[in-house]
Amino acid sequence: MAVLSEELRDQIRAQFPKYPNKRAVVLPALHLVQDAQRHVSIEAVREIAELLELHPSEVHDTMTFYQFFKDEKHPLGKHRVWVCRSISCMLRGGEELLQHMCEKLHVHPGETTSDGKVTMEFAECLGACDGAPCILVDDEAHMNITPEKADDLLKSL
Amino acid sequence: MPTVIVNNKPVEIAPGEKLNCVQVAQRAGDEIPSYCWHKDLSVVASCRMCLVEVGEKKPDGTIAMQPKLSPGCQTPVKDGMVIVSNSEKVLAAQKATLEYLLLNHPLDCPVCDQAGECGLQDYSYEYGRGYSRLQEPKNIKPDKDYIGDQITLFTDRCIMCTRCVRFTREISGTAEMQVISRGTHEEIDIFPGEPCNNKLAGNVVDLCPVGALCSKDFLYKQRVWWLKSKNSVCPGCSTGCSITVDQNEDILYRLKPRENPQAQGSFMCDEGRFGWKYVHSNSRLTQPEQRTGGQTVSRDWTTVQNALKAALKGAQGQGPSKTAFVVSPWATVEEAYLLTKFAKEISATAKVAMGPVRVVGEDDLYPKDVHGNPMQPTKFTIRAEKCPNRLGVEAVLKHLTGELLTFAAVLDQIGRGEIEQLYVLGGDPEGWISEADVSKLDKLKLLIVQDLLESAASGKAQFVLPGGAWAEKDGTFVNHKGLAQAIHRGLRGPDGSRQDGRILMELLGRSGLFHASTLRQEIAGEIPELAALIVGDLGEEGALLNTAAKSELQPA
C-alpha cells in the first residue's frame, strides 16, 4: 500500500523539468509530502527515493539535515507556529513571548498540543526584525506580537 | 625534475605525477596527519587535521608563504612549492583540531577495539595538547549495533570524517551509510531497514580511523598489540587481494586488506575478510593415516610416507601409467611444482591434472548504481573464479606435463578404468569433489588425499596427509592478471598438520627445509612463463609474470 498518493507523485514529477537531474527535486518533494501529510514517514522517504532514482539513505540524509522535516513519530499539528529567538526579537521580548505561548498551550517547543491543532517551535531570525517580536504561523509572518495579540492569534487558529 | 620543498627538504616528483601535500610529505619522511583523506575516496578536507603552510619559491630564491593555512590533502603540489608542516602556526592548528575532536569523544580507550591502532590516540600523542580544557558535559549519542550484520557503531566515538559514507557511495555504490542531523549532533547511521550488508561492507571498519565502526567478528576478541601480522594474499578468488594475517598464539583473529596498487588497490571483500573460519575448524585433518581394508594401520609420518611411495611405485606396470595426480588451484606454485616432480618420479607417463576450478556466478563489479548495475570506472571486482592460483598451477602443469588435463577428464578416465591410482593435493575448503561425484572414487584401487579438512573423499582414502591452510604456508599465488604474490606462513596449523611444501619435499627425498624463495629461483630457471620468480623475494607488491600486462593495469 503506497504511502504517496498518485496525485502527490504527479506533483513531485511535475518538478522534474525544472532541474537537470532528479536529485534536485529532493527538497521540493519533501515539502510537498510534509505539507500534505504533516510529516515525512520512513516509507514516504523510500517512495520519494524510488521516484527520484536515489537511495533512501540519500534522501533521508538530506531530510535530517533540515530539522524542518518531521518523521512519523513527531507529526506536525494542523498549524505550525514559530517564535523567533534571534537577537532582534530577543532584545524586544521574543523569548518571553515564546515562554508565554508555550505555557498557554502547555507544550514545549517542538511539541504539538494534545488536540493536534498547534505545533510550537522556536525559529532563528525570521527576517521580520522591523516588527520584533515576530512569529510565523504556517506561511504567514505576524509582526509586533504582544502576549495579548499572541493569545488572539492562537484563539483564531 | 619538479621539486617540492617540504620542511626545508627537497623532494623530487616525476613530471606529470599528481600528488597532494600529504603524499609528498610522506616521501620526505615527514607525516602530515590526516583523517578524512584517503587516496581512493573523494577529497572533502573536512577534518582539518592536515592543515599546513604552503608557499612558493620564486625564481629569485625568495620564498613567499600564503598567510592562511591550507589543508594538505586538497592542495596539489607543483614545481617550486614550499610546504611547512612544523611551524608554530601548524603545530597550534594541530593541537586545536585534536582538542576539538576530543571534546565530545568518550574516554573509551580501555574498552575500545581501536586502542593500539587508533588515529586519535596516535595523533593525540604526536600532535596533541596533552591535556583538555573542557569543563562542559559531553554530547551523548546512542550506540548502534544494527549498522550491519558485521558492523556495529559506537556513535559517540565518531569524529565525522565521513570516510564510511563516501566509501558506500563511491566504492560500493550501495550508499547505505548516511549522516543524520546537523552540527554537533550529527551521527552516522543507516536508513532504517537498509543495513550496510553489501559485499564490501567490512572495509568501512578499516577506514574508520577510530573505534566508532567496529567489526562484530573481532569485537573484544583481542588487543591489537598482541597480534602479529604477516603479509599474505586472500585465497577467496582470483582477484588475489593483498592482505595481512593477524594472529596471536597461532589463533587467527582477523584479515585486513593491504594496499597494493599492482593487485586490488586498498580494499577486500567480506567473503574473503570473514571467510577464513575453516582454518580453525574442528574438521581439520591433524594426523597422517595409512589405512588397509578401511582400518588405520599407521599414524606415523615416516611410515605413512614410505608406504605411500611404495604403494605408488608398486602400482606402476609395463604400459602407460594409470596414476593421476591432481593439483588444486588452491595449491601454491611451489607445491604444484614439487608434486609434478614427484609425479614424474613415480612414472614418466603419470598424468598430472588441475583440480576443479570453482566458478560461482559472474564477476561482481563495483561501484553499483541505484539500480544495482555496475558503473564505470570499476573500482573493485569480486571475481567468479573462487580460487587463488589457477594461473600459477596452469603454468607449472602446462610446462612440465605438456598438456592441461581437466579434473572432469580425470573423473571420466577413472570411470573408464584408465586411472586406477589418484593422488589429490587439495586446499579448497569447499572440497575438490562434489558429493555427487564422490562415489566415482570407489573405482580407484588407490586413493591418496593431501588436504586440510576431513571430507567424504578423505574418508575413502588409503593414505591421508594433513596439509596446511594458505595462512600457514609460504608460497606463491598468481592472480587473474598474472601478478605473482608471496603468501607467508602467518601461523602454525593444528598439531599434527604440516605445510604441504614440506610434505612434498620429504616425499621427493629432498633434504633441507622448504624455502619458498629458493624454490622460486629453481622454478624460474625451469619454467619460462614463471621467469619473473627469479627474484626469489617477491617483495610486498609481487611481480607481474608478463610485464606487458603492466601497461593494461586496471584497478582490481
Add this chain to the structure above:
Amino acid sequence: MSNFEPTLLARINKPDSSSLETYRRDGGYEGFKKALGMAPVDVINIVKDSGLRGRGGAGFPTGLKWTFLPKDHPGPIYLAINADESEPATFNNRILMEQDPHQVLEGIAISCHAIKSNRAYIYLRYEYGRSYRVLQKAIDECYAAGLFGKNIHGTGFDLDVVLHRGAAAYICGEETGLIESLEGKRAWPRIKPPFPAIEGLFRKPTIVNNIETMACVKQILDRGVEWFKSIGVPPDPNNPRDAGSYGPKLYCISGHVNKPGCVELPMGVTSRQLIEEHGGGVWKGNKAKAVVPGGISMGFLSADELDLPLDFNGPGKAGCLGLGTAAITVIDDQTSMVDVLFNCARFFAHESCGQCTPCREGTAWMHKILNRIRMGEGQLRDLDLLTEVAGSMGIIPGTTICGLSDGAAWPIKNAIKKFRGEFEEYIKTGKKTVKPADALMAAH
C-alpha cells in the same frame, strides 16, 4: 542624508507595487530590453564600471565576479540568486521581494543575459512565505507577458526562472551551501577551488548573487554608471586594493530603537545617524551600549564607535569583520552583553553545518561555555579560552571550509575585548540569568 531620494525602495509604498502592470507603467523592463540589445560583455562592463559590490555580505565586486566565468563555455551557465537571507537582524531582501519583486526579477533577467545564462534559480528561504507567493505570481506574470520563456523580444534569448524554497538552514546562505542544497543534498559547503564560477550548480559555471545586488543591477542599467558612482564613497586613494563603496544601500535598523525599519541611504552613513535620524533614537530614553554593524556575524561596535561610516571599510577599522548585510541592531545600556553574546553563540551552534571540525565542535563548545557563564559558574579564564577558541576558527586563518565560523568567532572576540569589564563583573559576582524560555528550548 535624510533627504536621500530612494531608488531601490522608490516603489514599495505604491499601491499594487508588486504587479507587472504598475511596474511597466513605471518604466519597468525597459532596462532589460535595452540590455538585450547589447552584447553580453558590454553589460558586464557596465556593471564592472559601476563599482557595484555584492550586497550579500562579502562585498565582492559583482562585475568582476561575472568575468570569472570561463569564456566560450558550451553551457549551461546558471545564475543562482541567494534569497536565503538568514543573517540575524537582516530583512532588506524580504522587503524588496515582497514589495517590488519585478525590480529584482528585472535585475535577474539583465544579469542572465550578461553572463549568458538561460536559467536562474532563486533559492528562497522557506520562512519568507509572502515573498514566495508574491515572487511566484510575478514570475508567472513575466512568463505570460513573454518577458521570460523562449525567444524574448524576438532576440533568441531564452530565460527560465525557477523559484526554489529552502528548509530553514542558515548555511544555505553560503554560496556553495546554497548550491549543495539546491542539488538536493545536505548543505555542506564545498571546498574551494573549484570556485562556483568554474564549477558550481550541477557542476556547471554558476554565479551566485544577492537579491539587493540584482535590484542594483536594474537601477544601474536604467540610471547609468555615473549615477551609481555619484552615490557613496569612492576608493581610498591611499589603498590600491580598495574598490570603493558606491551606490545606495538598504540599511536595516532593529533592536532597541523606536522605529525599527529599513531605509535606503548612500553607503557610508554612520550608526549614530541611522539611530538618531532614521531609527527614532534609542528606545525608552536609554543609551546605546553596543551596536551590531551588519548582522551578528560582524561583531559589535561599542558606544564610542558609532561614528564610523558603515561602508565596506568602516567596520573593519573598529575590529569588526566587515559591513556584512548592513543590518544594525541596537543594544541599550540596560541589556547584559552576556545575554546578547549567549544568543549569538547559540545561533551559530545551532546553524553550524557540522562538516568541519573547528566549527562543529568549536561553536558548540563556545555555546556551552557561555551557557555555564550565564548560569553563574563561569571563571575568568573562560574569557581567555573563548577568545582563543574564537581566534582559531574561520576561513581567515584557513582552518575551516566556510565563513560561518568567522561569523561565530567575531561576536565573541569583539564582545570580550570591548566589554571585558562587564563580563568579568558578571563572572566575579556569580551572576546568574535563568530564563524559563531557556529551559523550554533545552528540553527540545
